[in-house]
Each structure stands twice: as structure tokens, then as C-alpha cells.
Amino acid sequence: SLARLLGYPDRETLLKADANEFYVDPADRERWRIIMDSEGSVGDFELQLRRRDGSVIWVRDSARVVRDKDERIVAYEGVLVDITRRKQAEWEARQANQQLAGWVGELEQRNREMSLINEMGDMLQSCPTAEEAYAVMAHWAEQLFSGHPGALCVIAASRNLVEPVAVWGAPALGELIFGPEDCWALRSGRTHLVEDPSSRLMCKHLTEALTGASLCVPMMAQGEALGILHLQVRNGPPGHERPTERVKPLAVAVADHLALALANLRLRESLRSQSIRDPLTGLFNRRYMEESLERELRRAERHHHNVGVIMLDLDHFNRFNNTFGHQAGDALLQAFGEMVRSRIRAEDIACRYGGEEFTMILPETTLAVTVERAQQLLEQVRDLRLTQRGRPVGSVTVSAGVAVHPDHGAAAEALIRAADMALYRAKAEGRDQVMVAEATDDRLAAEAS
Numbered sequence: 001s002l003a004r005l006l007g008y009p010d011r012e013t014l015l016k017a018d019a020n021e022f023y024v025d026p027a028d029r030e031r032w033r034i035i036m037d038s039e040g041s042v043g044d045f046e047l048q049l050r051r052r053d054g055s056v057i058w059v060r061d062s063a064r065v066v067r068d069k070d071e072r073i074v075a076y077e078g079v080l081v082d083i084t085r086r087k088q089a090e091w092e093a094r095q096a097n098q099q100l101a102g103w104v105g106e107l108e109q110r111n112r113e114m115s116l117i118n119e120m121g122d123m124l125q126s127c128p129t130a131e132e133a134y135a136v137m138a139h140w141a142e143q144l145f146s147g148h149p150g151a152l153c154v155i156a157a158s159r160n161l162v163e164p165v166a167v168w169g170a171p172a173l174g175e176l177i178f179g180p181e182d183c184w185a186l187r188s189g190r191t192h193l194v195e196d197p198s199s200r201l202m203c204k205h206l207t208e209a210l211t212g213a214s215l216c217v218p219m220m221a222q223g224e225a226l227g228i229l230h231l232q233v234r235n236g237p238p239g240h241e242r243p244t245e246r247v248k249p250l251a252v253a254v255a256d257h258l259a260l261a262l263a264n265l266r267l268r269e270s271l272r273s274q275s276i277r278d279p280l281t282g283l284f285n286r287r288y289m290e291e292s293l294e295r296e297l298r299r300a301e302r303h304h305h306n307v308g309v310i311m312l313d314l315d316h317f318n319r320f321n322n323t324f325g326h327q328a329g330d331a332l333l334q335a336f337g338e339m340v341r342s343r344i345r346a347e348d349i350a351c352r353y354g355g356e357e358f359t360m361i362l363p364e365t366t367l368a369v370t371v372e373r374a375q376q377l378l379e380q381v382r383d384l385r386l387t388q389r390g391r392p393v394g395s396v397t398v399s400a401g402v403a404v405h406p407d408h409g410a411a412a413e414a415l416i417r418a419a420d421m422a423l424y425r426a427k428a429e430g431r432d433q434v435m436v437a438e439a440t441d442d443r444l445a446a447e448a449s
Contacts, residue, residue, distance in 0.1 A: 281337025308370030
């Protein structure tokens with residue numbers, strides 16, 4: 001009976017209760033009445049009722065109007081069925097479906113993220129320079145962390161400065177260049193997350209204008225910190241999962257990939273540098289010089305400009321070696337290489353040709369300017385002051401031979417030979433001077449080629 005269904009001991013007690021209190025949603029009673037008055041019956045009308053003890057049940061009502069001979073409504077009769085268990089099962093099924101849909105969506109998101117990470121990794125492998133790699137990192141990071149501004153910051157070779165090399169969004173960075181001690185992630189070697197921007201544990205390289213959470217992930221490779229991946233995680237809608245719970249593991253995974261890519265890039269750059277540079281002087285080696293000269297001569301032919309070549313030889317180097325020792329000789333070569341590197345243009349190519357002989361390639365340089373540059377080098381070498389165990393080891397001079405494309409040779413070998421012959425004359429006629437290739441040198445160089 002209805003009394004038993006609602007927890008009342010008998011029908012009389014039920015009738016004494018306020019019927020309005022039975023309905024969890026009072027609007028259900030009004031909807032039921034409208035249907036009954038208009039159609040004379042209801043079928044499978046589902047609603048929630050409150051039992052005497054306050055518990056709530058779901059019921060399905062099927063009822064009809066009872067009228068007298070004058071068509072006046074005198075009663076309602078029908079059947080109420082408790083469907084609470086069915087409703088609970090339906091709710092649980094919906095929850096399970098929603099949870100499953102959430103898992104599927106999360107899996108799809110993870111697959112998308114891994115796909116982007118793999119694509120980023122493939123592109124990073126093909127980057128020959130750090131600058132290209134940084135651009136690739138910024139492009140993919142903006143897609144992976146959409147809506148969350150950030151920056152990729154790398155520790156300089158000096159190990160005392162950190163600077164952003166890739167930025168996306170508009171991160172609130174207080175200092176563009178900062179020290180490793182200003183970032184908790186670099187100091188601890190662990191991910192540093194701060195949910196409250198007013199926290200005292202906020203990194204010093206961030207501004208007070210920061211809103212939302214701050215996340216710094218160290219990029220580590222072989223136990224060495226290379227930099228940080230920094231993210232400013234914006235808050236999501238109320239009631240939803242905190243964005244940091246999803247972003248943090250992704251940021252850690254991306255930072256690991258970036259660290260590996262940076263370490264590999266530095267290794268490739270180191271190996272390439274070793275293959276093209278002379279280890280003692282830091283200048284390019286002869287093989288690189290020959291390849292570069294061929295390239296510059298082709299460019300000169302296309303654009304109709306000059307290429308200057310200076311051949312240099314340290315005067316009396318063997319005597320210097322015998323007098324002061326090979327260690328002093330190496331120190332002289334190192335000092336000379338450092339001086340040359342500090343005084344050439346970015347486009348110039350300075351090489352150790354062999355022993356105490358050096359070559360400089362000056363793209364887009366006329367004969368007059370090439371001679372002037374050679375004279376400047378001679379003056380700078382005269383100013384070199386070397387010491388051994390705190391004592392001066394004497395002055396040093398250098399001889400130079402100059403040749404220019406196309407005046408003294410169209411081919412690389414001819415141009416080098418012309419400059420070398422001019423150098424020979426400079427040494428033969430007293431050293432510590434500059435000689436320019438002559439017609440005789442041109443003819444001999446052409447015959448040699």
C-alpha cells in the first residue's frame with residue numbers, strides 16, 4: 001500500500017500527514033495534476049517522494065481519474081511502484097559512462113601530446129644549430145601548453161647566467177637574464193610548483209604581476225642542469241580539475257625531451273668544432289679553410305666581388321722554440337690565435353695552415369683593404385707581450401703575403417699559391433712586413449695550378 005511504501009504504519013496516519021511534504025519537488029505534484037485533469041490518466045509518471053523517516057525514493061505512478069455520474073472527480077486510483085534501485089543503477093551507469101568518456105578523452109589527449117612530442121623530437125634531431133632548435137622548441141611548446149605562457153631558459157656556458165631562448169604567450173618574467181640561484185628548480189634540481197603567486201617560495205626571476213600557478217622544471221642531462229622549462233599555469237573553470245595536475249606531468253616529460261635534445265645538439269656542435277678547428281689555437285683547420293675558400297670564390301663569381309687572402313708566418317718561430325722551449329712556443333701560438341679571433345669580422349675565416357703558418361680569408365674585401373688589414377695584424381703582433389714563469393720572453397713579429405681574387409687567381413689553389421709566394425718574398429726581404437702578390441707570382445701560381 002501507499003502507507004507502507006512511504007513508511008507510515010497505516011492509512012489513517014498517512015491521511016493525517018501533509019501531502020505537500022511527500023513531494024521532493026513540489027512542481028511534480030502540479031505537473032501530475034495538469035496531466036490528470038487534461039487527459040484523465042497518467043502512465044509511467046516518474047517522481048521522487050519523501051518517506052516518513054526523511055529518506056527519498058523514486059516511484060513510477062500509473063493512475064486514472066474516478067468520476068461520479070455527473071462527471072465530477074471523486075477519486076484517483078492507480079499503482080505506485082518503487083523504482084529506486086533502477087534509478088540508482090541508471091545513475092551508476094551514467095557515472096560509469098561519463099568516467100569512461102573522461103578516460104577516453106584523457107587517453108586521446110595523451111596520445112596527441114605524445115604525437116606532438118615525437119614530432120618535436122624529430123625536428124630537433126635535424127636542427128644543425130642551437131638557434132634553429134630554440135625556434136622549434138618555442139613552436140611546439142606553444143601547442144603543447146596552449147593557454148599557458150612560458151619560456152625555455154638555458155644556462156650560459158659561463159654557468160653563472162640563465163637567459164630565455166624561447167618564449168610563448170606573455171610570461172611574467174621579472175628579469176630576462178638571471179642567476180641560477182634565482183630559480184628554486186635549478187637550486188634543488190627538482191620540479192618547483194607554486195600554486196599561490198603571493199607565496200614566499202616564488203622564484204625571484206618572476207614578477208609580482210604573475211597570476212595563477214608557477215611551474216619550473218629543470219632540464220637535466222647526465223646529472224648537469226642545462227636550464228629550465230618555465231610555465232605560468234592559468235586557472236581553469238571552478239569545479240574542474242586543477243590545471244597543474246594535468247600540466248605538471250606533461251611539463252616534466254617535455255623537459256626531459258628538451259634536455260636530451262639540447263645535450264645531443266651540444267655534443268654534435270662539440271664534435272663538429274673538434275673536426276674543423278685546430279685544438280691549440282682555436283682557429284679553423286686547413287681542411288675547413290680549403291672548403292670555405294671554394295665556397296667564397298663561388299659566391300664571389302656570382303656576385304662579382306673580391307675575396308682577400310692573407311698568408312701569415314711567425315718570424316723565427318723555430319729559434320723561439322729552441323730558445324724558450326716548446327711550452328713557450330705553444331703559448332705563443334695560443335696567444336696569436338686568440339688575438340686573431342678577437343680582431344676579425346664575423347664573416348672572416350682565420351685558419352692555422354700548418355706549423356707557424358696561418359691563413360685568413362676576407363670575403364667581399366678589396367686589395368687595398370686586405371693590405372690594410374694585414375698591416376694592422378703586423379702591428380698587433382708587435383704589441384704581443386709573452387711571459388714565461390713571470391719573465392718576458394721577447395718580442396714577436398710576423399710576415400704576411402696578400403693576394404686577392406680575381407686579380408691574383410680565379411681558382412682557390414692559385415690564389416693560395418700567389419699569397420704564399422708573396423709571403424716568401426716578405427720573409428726573404430727582411431720579415432715583419434706585408435708583400436702583395438705580383439705578376440710573377442700570378443704566372444707561377446697559374447703554372448702550379
